[in-house]
Amino acid sequence: MNIFDNIDNFIFPIFIYENETTFRNSLKLEYLNDSKVFIKNISKFIQSLVDLKIYNMLIFGIPKSRNSLGTSSYGKNGIAQKSIKRIKENFGDKINIISDVCLCQYNTSGHCGIYRNNGGGKKTDLNNMDTLIDNDKTLKILGKISLSLSESGTDYIAPSSMMDGQVLYLKKILENNNFNNVKIMSYSSKHNSCLYSPFRSNNFFQSNLIDKSLYQNSYHNFRESVREIILDIDEGADWVMIKPSFWYMDIVKELKTFIEKPLVVQNVSGEYALIKAAAEKKWLDETEWCILSLLSLRRAGADKIISYFIFKLLKKILDK
Numbered sequence: 100m101n102i103f104d105n106i107d108n109f110i111f112p113i114f115i116y117e118n119e120t121t122f123r124n125s126l127k128l129e130y131l132n133d134s135k136v137f138i139k140n141i142s143k144f145i146q147s148l149v150d151l152k153i154y155n156m157l158i159f160g161i162p163k164s165r166n167s168l169g170t171s172s173y174g175k176n177g178i179a180q181k182s183i184k185r186i187k188e189n190f191g192d193k194i195n196i197i198s199d200v201c202l203c204q205y206n207t208s209g210h211c212g213i214y215r216n217n218g219g220g221k222k223t224d225l226n227n228m229d230t231l232i233d234n235d236k237t238l239k240i241l242g243k244i245s246l247s248l249s250e251s252g253t254d255y256i257a258p259s260s261m262m263d264g265q266v267l268y269l270k271k272i273l274e275n276n277n278f279n280n281v282k283i284m285s286y287s288s289k290h291n292s293c294l295y296s297p298f299r300s301n302n303f304f305q306s307n308l309i310d311k312s313l314y315q316n317s318y319h320n321f322r323e324s325v326r327e328i329i330l331d332i333d334e335g336a337d338w339v340m341i342k343p344s345f346w347y348m349d350i351v352k353e354l355k356t357f358i359e360k361p362l363v364v365q366n367v368s369g370e371y372a373l374i375k376a377a378a379e380k381k382w383l384d385e386t387e388w389c390i391l392s393l394l395s396l397r398r399a400g401a402d403k404i405i406s407y408f409i410f411k412l413l414k415k416i417l418d419k
């Protein structure tokens with residue numbers, strides 16, 4: 100198996116910053132910097148990906164300011180919306196834009212939903228999903244985000260907040276507004292995991308202190324992980340996703356025995372950090388280990404891989 104035969108199997112995550120100072124302050128973990136761009140430089144940045152034949156991009160907007168309800172997530176001129184328009188103007192349909200749909204980078208709590216008391220005041224019970232996060236109010240905002248991203252020209256929406264019924268709800272919103280062409284890549288089985296910590300501590304406001312275990316999957320529960328994928332397919336997802344990747348390949352393997360929808364995995368920052376840290380100590384060869392890890396994910400059955408290191412890896416291989 101040559102994993103580079105089809106670069107379409109890779110998706111590159113991109114974080115687009117609206118504020119230059121926030122962007123500069125985020126560049127502390129060198130190995131994650133390839134995925135970050137200040138909005139003004141977006142066209143040049145995308146061109147560098149196109150040069151490597153990377154056409155699938157998962158984009159996240161990082162707004163210049165946040166508020167309790169995360170309202171800039173669905174503004175016509177929001178950071179993700181402006182970026183999508185600019186990418187489509189310059190590159191057209193050559194680029195497949197997959198846009199994250201969540202609130203955690205736009206609201207002040209850093210949670211993927213809004214607090215039951217309208218986003219303000221005291222959190223009532225941090226151990227109880229029903230009193231902490233309002234699932235249905237969150238869905239309404241996710242609907243607004245999805246519509247504004249679709250109006251801007253996204254090809255896929257990627258709901259990542261793990262709210263119950265999010266795929267079904269968003270699918271209906273798209274259909275009712277004549278966006279049948281916009282597809283859904285669902286973060287179906289997003290596990291609560293320490294493997295996100297390098298990225299979170301580097302990017303998101305106080306995020307290391309936020310416990311998302313109330314709505315993200317438990318890594319103890321294999322059946323739940325499988326069930327969440329099946330539910331999202333039933334609700335209408337076009338692509339389903341498992342996150343993180345390396346230690347979740349049993350779930351990939353199991354699902355590929357019976358699902359037909361493309362299965363995506365996200366290789367997250369902590370997974371890359373392990374390879375990177377050991378490579379810096381010269382304990383291993385980074386390129387070789389990155390290739391081996393991607394290959395093992397494909398062998399387990401992953402159809403597409405979201406990876407922070409794919410840009411660096413392809414550049415290195417093609418430059419040889």
Ligand SMILES: [Zn+2]
Nearest residue numbers: 201202203211
């Ligand atoms: Zn989120």
